[in-house]
Amino acid sequence: MTRAVQELQDATDLIDELAARRLGVNRTDLRCLSRLTARGPLTASELAAAAGLTGGAATTAIDRLERTGLGERVRDTADRRRVLVRLSERGRRAVREIWGPIAADAQAELLRFTDTELDVIETFLRRALDNQARHAGRLRGATEGG
CATH class of the missing domain: 1.10.10.10 (Winged helix-like DNA-binding domain superfamily/Winged helix DNA-binding domain)
Incomplete structure (x- = not known):
C-alpha cells in the first residue's frame, strides 16, 4: 500500500x-x-x-x-x-x-466502488492529507528555524 x-x-x-x-x-x-x-x-x-x-x-x-x-x-x-x-x-x-480528462477518468473509476468503499477511500485521503499538511509544517519550521 x-x-x-x-x-x-x-x-x-x-x-x-x-x-x-x-x-x-x-x-x-x-x-x-x-x-x-x-x-x-x-x-x-x-x-x-x-x-x-x-x-x-x-x-x-x-x-x-x-x-x-x-x-x-x-x-x-x-x-x-x-x-x-x-x-x-x-x-x-x-x-x-x-486536468479535465484526468478528472473524468478518475470519476469513471470511482463509479466502480460501493458507497461503503468510497467512504473508506475518502477517510484514507483525508487522513493522508492531514499527514502531508502536518509534515509540510514540520519541514517549513525546520527550514525557517535553520
Missing part, C-alpha cells in the same frame, strides 16, 4: 511538472492555479495562505499569472475595495484541457 501511495505521488508530480512546462509557469504558479481552481476567486492574502506562500511571493506569482494570461486581478463586486485574483478565461480553458 505504501508503495502504491508513493507511486501515485510520483505520477502526480510528473503531471504537475508537465503541466507547468506546457503552461510556461513554474511550480509555485501552478500551485496558485490549483488553489484558484479549487476555491474560486481569492484575495492575494487568501491565495498566499492557501498556497503556503508569503505575501510577497504570492504577489510575484500573481504578477506572473497575469503576464501569462492565466490569471487576473478583479474588483470584488460585493466590496469594491477588495481585489480578487481569479483564473482568466484562458486559465479556465487550460485547466479544463489539462
Whole structure:
C-alpha cells in the first residue's frame, strides 16, 4: 500500500511538472492555479495562505499569472475595495484541457466502488492529507528555524 501511495505521488508530480512546462509557469504558479481552481476567486492574502506562500511571493506569482494570461486581478463586486485574483478565461480553458480528462477518468473509476468503499477511500485521503499538511509544517519550521 505504501508503495502504491508513493507511486501515485510520483505520477502526480510528473503531471504537475508537465503541466507547468506546457503552461510556461513554474511550480509555485501552478500551485496558485490549483488553489484558484479549487476555491474560486481569492484575495492575494487568501491565495498566499492557501498556497503556503508569503505575501510577497504570492504577489510575484500573481504578477506572473497575469503576464501569462492565466490569471487576473478583479474588483470584488460585493466590496469594491477588495481585489480578487481569479483564473482568466484562458486559465479556465487550460485547466479544463489539462486536468479535465484526468478528472473524468478518475470519476469513471470511482463509479466502480460501493458507497461503503468510497467512504473508506475518502477517510484514507483525508487522513493522508492531514499527514502531508502536518509534515509540510514540520519541514517549513525546520527550514525557517535553520
